[in-house]
Amino acid sequence: MSVITIERKVLEKNDQVAGRNRALFQERGIFALNFVSSPGAGKTSILEKTFQVLQGSMRMAVIEGDVQTDLDAQRVARYGVPVIQIVTLGGCHLDAPLVQDAMTNLDLSKVDLLFIENVGNLVCPANYDLGEALKVVILSTTEGDDKPLKYPGMFLNSSVLIINKTDLVPYVKCDMNVLRGNALRINPSLKVFEMSCFTGDGIQEWCDWLKRKGAPEQ
Amino acid sequence: MSVITIERKVLEKNDQVAGRNRALFQERGIFALNFVSSPGAGKTSILEKTFQVLQGSMRMAVIEGDVQTDLDAQRVARYGVPVIQIVTLGGCHLDAPLVQDAMTNLDLSKVDLLFIENVGNLVCPANYDLGEALKVVILSTTEGDDKPLKYPGMFLNSSVLIINKTDLVPYVKCDMNVLRGNALRINPSLKVFEMSCFTGDGIQEWCDWLKRKGAPEQ
Numbered sequence A, B: 001m002s003v004i005t006i007e008r009k010v011l012e013k014n015d016q017v018a019g020r021n022r023a024l025f026q027e028r029g030i031f032a033l034n035f036v037s038s039p040g041a042g043k044t045s046i047l048e049k050t051f052q053v054l055q056g057s058m059r060m061a062v063i064e065g066d067v068q069t070d071l072d073a074q075r076v077a078r079y080g081v082p083v084i085q086i087v088t089l090g091g092c093h094l095d096a097p098l099v100q101d102a103m104t105n106l107d108l109s110k111v112d113l114l115f116i117e118n119v120g121n122l123v124c125p126a127n128y129d130l131g132e133a134l135k136v137v138i139l140s141t142t143e144g145d146d147k148p149l150k151y152p153g154m155f156l157n158s159s160v161l162i163i164n165k166t167d168l169v170p171y172v173k174c175d176m177n178v179l180r181g182n183a184l185r186i187n188p189s190l191k192v193f194e195m196s197c198f199t200g201d202g203i204q205e206w207c208d209w210l211k212r213k214g215a216p217e218q
Helices: A003-028 A043-054 A071-077 A096-103 A152-156 A166-171 A176-186 A203-214 B003-028 B043-054 B071-077 B096-103 B152-156 B166-171 B176-186 B203-214
Strands: A031-037 A060-066 A083-087 A113-117 A134-140 A160-164 A191-194 B031-037 B060-066 B083-087 B113-117 B134-140 B160-164 B191-194
Touching: A003 A031, A003 A096, A031 A043, A031 A203, A043 A060, A043 A071, A043 A113, A043 A160, A043 A203, A060 A071, A060 A096, A071 A083, A083 A096, A134 A152, A152 A176, A160 A176, A166 B166, A176 A191, A191 A203, B003 B031, B003 B096, B031 B043, B031 B203, B043 B060, B043 B071, B043 B113, B043 B160, B043 B203, B060 B071, B060 B096, B071 B083, B083 B096, B134 B152, B152 B176, B160 B176, B176 B191, B191 B203
Parallel strands: A031 A113, A031 A134, A060 A083, A060 A113, A134 A160, A160 A191, B031 B113, B031 B134, B060 B083, B060 B113, B134 B160, B160 B191
Antiparallel strands: none
């Protein structure tokens, strides 16, 4: 029995549970997003800005994934949004069974939008379906415009790209056109948002899109 | 046979090869550094600045690890430094056998300093000894001052921390004292450098340290 066989079995098991998570989300009318990025690209900051805009009009909840600490869950909790923290204790990604367990602690009848904030890692989470409607990859301009080419898996498996920290473009080596071109070269169907949590640019457009996607069906 | 057993065996095999790599480096008088960080923290930029200062006084070589592309190897090659590219094709870290293979393509008799640039990933490379003298973790100020607490494994297993992009501190939420304090709380024996590849701050101090560490024994 080889390591590769074991890995395939792990992924098969994951995908089975992800399928059950997805069915549950659909049944409950929950729009679930899997937020993936490098450490520090701004996943939690984007959530905070999203809460500020959508609170009152959408019922939101968060599953936080971190290698260690509940710092992000504390940030989210300040907005009164229900949050469940998963600490992976060194694990480099969330998997579907972890999300399934976390959901047992959420009242799903009161959720329109579920944000799953993955571990900060631009490689491993690409391979693990959690049952989400779509993956949102967040890339900070400070990481450089070559990253979609260097970490293609994540951009291939995501449906949405948020280019964050656009306010820092004047100070870093990042050509927005090159970045966008590189991302679309890897995945031409990516929906791209440009955003700055510092200036607020792009937040409203993103929230309008979320509102359309996550609106309860009539 | 469980997945955990398999993983332990993989790590044991890795450590055996890492031991052989380490013995070879010592025998040849090579000071080998394993550069680890999130994507875009500045590993390659620091190498470029290091070449500019140390070229002529130290004989350097690079093993580049990337999920995909040889973009970083091309950047390094411009400085006339021998470079071997490892493309992991999705793999989230380098391991000791990959480095062992790469070395067969380097003339080790002409190397004082060997830089091994790992895959951009603040989680997985922490667990894989490559045979290096020490791990150098690079953290960009743009990632935020909480990262040592959230990704403790990498800071625990590293001997040196380079806080990079200090020129961006005025524009981002990063308190240098908090960052340094968090890192030293995880690993009090970390040697810390502060650096900006944009202004050049801290490069000379880093290179002086490298020169002392990597000088051929008399």
